[in-house]
Amino acid sequence: MQDINLTVRPGEFILLTGPTGCGKSTLLKLFNGLIPHQSGGKLTGQVIINGIDTLKTDMRKLTQQVGLVFQNPDDQLFATVVEDEVAFGPENLGLPREEIGRRIQEALQRVKMVDLYQAGTNELSGGQKQRVAIASMMAMQPKVLALDEPISQLDPVGADEVLNVIKELNTSLGTTIILVEHRIHEVAHLADRIIIMNEGQVVMDQPIRQALRDVAIFHRYGLRVPEVVQLFADLKIPEPPLVAVEAVKKLKNVFTSNKPDQPVRTPPAKGERKRVGEVVVKIKELRYTYDPSRGEALKGVDLKVQEGERVALMGNNGSGKSTLLLHLAAILKPGSGAVEVLGENIRTKDPCFLAGQVGIVFQNPDLMLFCDTVRDEVEFGPRNLKLSSQEIELRRTKALSAMTITDLAEDSPMALSKGQRLRTAVASVLAMQPRLILLDEPTTGQDKMHIDAMMDFLSKFHARGTLVFCTHDVETVIKYATRVVVMNGGHIIADGDPRAIFSSPEILTRAALKPPQSLLISQGLGLTPAFTVDELKELLVG
Amino acid sequence: MSIAQRMIRPTVNATFIHQLDARVKIFLLLATSVLVIFLDNPKSLLLLFVFVSAAALSARLPAKNLKILAVLVLLAVWGTMFSQALFYSKLPRTVLFVIIHPKWPVIGELTGGLFVYKQGFTYGAVQALRFASMLTLGLLLSWTTQPRDLLLGLIHFKVPYEVSFMTVTAVRFLPLVMNEVRTVLTVQRLRGYRPLKSSNWIKLIRTSLYTLKPILANCLRRAGTLAVSAESRGFRVNPEERTYWRGLEYSYMDRGVLWGGTVFLVGIVAVKVVYLLYFNGVYYTPFLRELYGLAKNWL
Incomplete structure (x- = not known):
């Protein structure tokens, strides 16, 4: 990081964003003294928090000024019981027992978890775990709460729970919030001010509504703006609102006053994609249980996927979508029922028999990288398939270039950024040229530019292949999926064209999904449903 | 539930063993470790093992836990008895049967013969009973004690807070690491590599490296987040003045x-x-x- 000059006023809600690796997380660690007190590196300049110079103050005082919440709730909870987790901080401060008890009660009340104080942390949902992480920071009574992508691992319902709690802390308690997030569209309406960082520098710092008047800067850094903001920018309407309801009101005014007689247009029909290819996946009455005390994860799932389809598996956390995906790679074996992948029953097969036929990319790419260089990593699979050296070279060149990591070929995969590691993992799978690619939450923690680059490539490069991916990202699904399978409680509750699925409020509610803003606006305006900004624009102005 | 998860997840029951204070359980574990050193007689060691096993049965543990316990105890008993019977070196010793005769060409001359000794079996049985009692009691402790109680118990026995905290936290993350090992092996298989199907030592070493590398890298990254999270909540800022929300009461x-x-x-x-x-x-x-x-x- 360099040349950072920043002033944050008490009670502000700041959205800190920027492309992957821009220095956002490093900046957060400066706020509570983790840098420099608990890290290496060289620091010049001053960081003053509530009048306290972090360089000259010990961690004990600083941790009471700034609370830090991280991306993955599982990596920041130590205790097995909720109240112990919240008590951890106050205990470390050496507070008397009565005071610790009072703080536990108050913090859990703030995050609406007081009824679960005796619950096991392992039994909580992702959203609840993240709220416990926030409560454990609030028990330190910090003036500032800094959160590093706290919703990136959560389903839309969990994310909403957490964001509501954060906003509540900001408005009712006056806690200053500094929230790092790629998903600007999810949080823009909550923040007062936005700071964009790039390559260790602050490149924009403005009130959020003012900043969103110029979407070009967001695009330049590969950041996704709310659909409503993009729509207003495209329509050249000033003062973009941040939520769909406001947009509907404004658009009604604009289009009533300017074009009173213009008939409502309908978007071009997006007929359901024909499924004519060979059956790649055939699942019948699949049931699976991880732990009998927690019930079945899959409760009689039937599914067929045909060649060439791009299927999005959606649903809330714990709905069974990842379990289903793991069956397709023969990682899990059916408890009962049958799973056929490429005509083979996986029950008695080792995943080896799927090598070169099925590729899987996990949410955490680190578990997929074990070679010394990116080049070795990409060549590893083709070599095991005993392909000719020309074929190996051809596949390596193509996969590296597709993932834009050709220049990193001689680097160690472990030394790359998370985005680069993910792309290396994808390239290693692509080099196998599998007929079926499985992606587990490929959009998590990635900025829009990288998500689009990866999905564009997979759609084009793999046009004749089949893609099955788990995601919560509705925009990505609308753009890339030909079919959506929605899961809830181990069942498939909807299966069909993404547009048809997202038009059903009942399905969206049951699967805890959020409809795209374009759809809400088109519905609010009484138009034919539109699912993207372009479709909505076409409806409005032709 | 995987075996690793079952190994470390405590059960919840209202039995006598479950209700015992964590400090008492740790004391009993320490006391038994002293006892098994002082006792040499196979009869009394067998009695101790029977007593510990009866305690395990009285804890009404799930059948799968008892199965894991039984397998581990049998492996330990068999391994200890067999190895002691083979390599018993004290005198006098009585040969029960011969595995490799010293007069056999090459292998006999090279090894000097391989025998199973009666006294070795007896000595192995004593060692095995010692080991089995400790193993049973150790697993019984971890299966009937909540980690937070165990943490407080360890602190009571003057184990430094940092060490107790790290021990209990490491146990919590063990199943996660086991799952990651499984994922890495599957990834290797899906890329055409058969990690465990080889008797070639070089390949087995290569497999270990392929598996250890991502697991260690991931563990280091997770440990980094855990450390930052703990330090953000004042961990180690003043260990002497640390207080405790929950206490243990006898x-x-x-x-x-x-x-x-x-x-x-x-x-x-x-x-x-x-x-x-x-x-x-x-x-x-x-x-x-x-x-x-x-x-x-x-x-």
Whole structure:
């Protein structure tokens, strides 16, 4: 990081964003003294928090000024019981027992978890775990709460729970919030001010509504703006609102006053994609249980996927979508029922028999990288398939270039950024040229530019292949999926064209999904449903 | 639930063992470790193992936990007895049967013969019973004690807070690491590599490296986040003044077990010491003849 000059006023809600690796997380660690007190590196300049110079103050005082919440709730909870987790901080401060008890009660009340104080942390949902992480920071009574992508691992319902709690802390308690997030569209309406960082520098710092008047800067850094903001920018309407309801009101005014007689247009029909290819996946009455005390994860799932389809598996956390995906790679074996992948029953097969036929990319790419260089990593699979050296070279060149990591070929995969590691993992799978690619939450923690680059490539490069991916990202699904399978409680509750699925409020509610803003606006305006900004624009102005 | 998860997840039950204070359980574990050193007699060691096993059964553990326990105990007993029977070096020793005859060409000359000794079996049985008792009691402790109680228990026994905290936290993350190992092996298989199907040592070493590398990298990254999260909440800022929200309180039952256990342990150790003094010709008194007999037959 360099040349950072920043002033944050008490009670502000700041959205800190920027492309992957821009220095956002490093900046957060400066706020509570983790840098420099608990890290290496060289620091010049001053960081003053509530009048306290972090360089000259010990961690004990600083941790009471700034609370830090991280991306993955599982990596920041130590205790097995909720109240112990919240008590951890106050205990470390050496507070008397009565005071610790009072703080536990108050913090859990703030995050609406007081009824679960005796619950096991392992039994909580992702959203609840993240709220416990926030409560454990609030028990330190910090003036500032800094959160590093706290919703990136959560389903839309969990994310909403957490964001509501954060906003509540900001408005009712006056806690200053500094929230790092790629998903600007999810949080823009909550923040007062936005700071964009790039390559260790602050490149924009403005009130959020003012900043969103110029979407070009967001695009330049590969950041996704709310659909409503993009729509207003495209329509050249000033003062973009941040939520769909406001947009509907404004658009009604604009289009009533300017074009009173213009008939409502309908978007071009997006007929359901024909499924004519060979059956790649055939699942019948699949049931699976991880732990009998927690019930079945899959409760009689039937599914067929045909060649060439791009299927999005959606649903809330714990709905069974990842379990289903793991069956397709023969990682899990059916408890009962049958799973056929490429005509083979996986029950008695080792995943080896799927090598070169099925590729899987996990949410955490680190578990997929074990070679010394990116080049070795990409060549590893083709070599095991005993392909000719020309074929190996051809596949390596193509996969590296597709993932834009050709220049990193001689680097160690472990030394790359998370985005680069993910792309290396994808390239290693692509080099196998599998007929079926499985992606587990490929959009998590990635900025829009990288998500689009990866999905564009997979759609084009793999046009004749089949893609099955788990995601919560509705925009990505609308753009890339030909079919959506929605899961809830181990069942498939909807299966069909993404547009048809997202038009059903009942399905969206049951699967805890959020409809795209374009759809809400088109519905609010009484138009034919539109699912993207372009479709909505076409409806409005032709 | 995977075996790793089952190994470390405590059960919740209202049995006598579950209700015992964590400190009492740790004390019993320590006391048993002293006992198994002081006891040499196979009869009394067998009795101790039966007692510990009965305690495990009384905890009404799930059948799968008991199965894991049984497999581990059998492996330990078989491994210890067999290895001791083969490599027993004290004299006198009686050959039970011959595995490699010393007169066999090449292998016989090279090894000097391989025999199974009767005394080795007996010695192995004693060692196996010691090991089996400790293993059973250790697993019983971890299956019937909540980690937070275990943490407080360790702190009570003056284990530094940092060490206790790290021990309990490491246990919590063990199943996660086991799942990651499974994922890495699957990724290798899906890329055409058969990690475990080879008797070639070079390939096995390569597989270990391929597996360890991503697991270690991931563990380091997770440890980094955990450390930052702990430090953000004042971990180690002032260890001497740290307070505790929950405390452990002894019930009458706990006190009874603690006192009973202490008296029993001190009694056994005292009798054994008195016997050793007599045995080595240091001290003898006819008043204690019955005690010497008891010690000779049972301890």
